[in-house]
Amino acid sequence: MNGNEMIRPLSSIARVLFIGCLAFSTGCGPHAGSPVSRGQLPSQHDLENLTYRSGFTRSGRVSLTRGVHQEPIRGTTGMLTVTLSPTFRLLGALNDRQDGAVVILRTVPGSSQHGEFYDLAAVVKTDTVAHNIAIASLGDRIKIRSVMLESNRIIVDMIDHGPKDRISRPTLPLRRSYALRGDKLVLVKTEPIEE
Numbered sequence: 001m002n003g004n005e006m007i008r009p010l011s012s013i014a015r016v017l018f019i020g021c022l023a024f025s026t027g028c029g030p031h032a033g034s035p036v037s038r039g040q041l042p043s044q045h046d047l048e049n050l051t052y053r054s055g056f057t058r059s060g061r062v063s064l065t066r067g068v069h070q071e072p073i074r075g076t077t078g079m080l081t082v083t084l085s086p087t088f089r090l091l092g093a094l095n096d097r098q099d100g101a102v103v104i105l106r107t108v109p110g111s112s113q114h115g116e117f118y119d120l121a122a123v124v125k126t127d128t129v130a131h132n133i134a135i136a137s138l139g140d141r142i143k144i145r146s147v148m149l150e151s152n153r154i155i156v157d158m159i160d161h162g163p164k165d166r167i168s169r170p171t172l173p174l175r176r177s178y179a180l181r182g183d184k185l186v187l188v189k190t191e192p193i194e195e
Helices: 044-048
Strands: 018-020 051-053 061-063 068-072 079-093 101-111 118-125 129-140 142-148 155-160 172-181 184-192
Touching: 044 079, 044 101, 051 101, 051 118, 051 129, 061 068, 068 184, 079 142, 101 129, 101 142, 118 155, 129 172, 129 184
Parallel strands: none
Antiparallel strands: 018 079, 051 061, 068 079, 079 101, 101 118, 118 129, 142 155, 155 172, 172 184
């Protein structure tokens, strides 16, 4: 991606920089968040070329190049593929001490028949180096509607699986709220969304 980076002043009410496929902008879709005012922020290049934590590799990590990681799955002919979502990338206040980025990772272990797993990842940048400091599993073959940064919380609106849903057809609208505490993204609240 060759988007130009633009720096815009942020209001005290709350804005989040949404990184689109072509450029940085202050909004795209139902995103809102806290003002960015502290420290360094990861760039689009940082996020697409970074080592992230992963529960799918022996090392516990995957290194993305231009937003993609692939490696053979031992004992099979399949490939593990991890991709960085181009849609959900937010910059803002992760908690009351740290600014950074929130991204979504999609992991396919071989083929979509074996699952499509989604993770929420938090990234900070210190001394010009970006680090993935925390990750949280969102589920297998879910549908993510939006991601927001609000009041030091990361809020994910998603479609999860109800008790009678097929794995490929989730129907349960949920809102999950996460808090960054140290090196963990802690689920602090789950609530249904009325439609």
